[in-house]
Amino acid sequence: MSTDLQSQSRTESSHSKALSWLKNEIVSDSSVTAKDTLRMLENLSEQYSLGFSQHQLLLVMHHLYLMYQKNAFINLTSIRTMPDGLILHSLDSLLFAKVIDEYIALDSYALALDMGTGGGFPGIPLAAVSNFNVELLDSVGKKVNACNEFVEEMGLKDRVHASHARLEEFVKETGRAFDIVTARALAKLDVLIDYAEPYVKRGGYLFFGKANPDAQEIRDAKIVAKICGFEIVSRETFELPDNFGHREIVVLQKISKSKVRLPRKNGEAKNNPLSAR
Ligand SMILES: C[S@@+](CC[C@H](N)C(=O)[O-])C[C@H]1O[C@@H](n2cnc3c(N)ncnc32)[C@H](O)[C@@H]1O
8 A cells, every 4th residue: 555545544544533432422521522622622723823624633632532531540630621631731732733834844754752741742632733753752651551542542553652761761772763852841941952862863853842931941941952952943932822821832953963972861961951061
């Protein structure tokens, strides 16, 4: 089968799974049906000019729903209701996809790594709206198992996979392989750059989501970016609806060799930051 036909048949199979799920399910907040939630996401998609198809949004919702089901057993999110999660997890992750598309087309077959993915944010929504091959990484085994269950259930297993490892160690298995590295709610920007450097190809991009980085965090990020061979190419800002707050996605490009040997030992990036040298 040609790659296009394989990809079309994969899309059809994940579409029918998501549709059969939508028909039956009532989401965790008993006053809101899955159909209502999909409508909310479609409205948000329009409001932020995201341009994703209904099928893609359905997949994004399917992930959120599976994540909330699993959250009853393992701690994946502290955001209690599905409508809040829709904004703070799904929309927030889709904003990454919107920004990434400006640098690497979502319909390309780029390789992406989501560092410290937790319940799969932003990596799984990113996979749902792209053709990317996505590696999700987390140091907590239960979260990794949950993510692998989600992508199997969503029909994305052949191009999305979660691995259980620390960022400081996973590079020994994979090498410098990725076009894109993402992270949300993992660490300060300087630490994220330190973690990500061994994974991204020359010319590749880092996309880091922050609530509101202060001037010191940006100063430290600039210092470490220079040491590690990156430049900050953009800082995209968004206001989430209903006063859910400010979001910034910082975009960096790998332009030269790192001046220090990375990765460093476990915990070094946080405990002995390059920005303080
Ligand atoms: C606050 S959670 C954020 C999860 C997700 N990115 C989100 O935005 O919802 C940070 C995650 O990073 C993982 N993590 C922290 N340090 C890590 C490391 N050194 N290597 C791999 N994962 C790590 C944690 O286990 C946790 O799941």
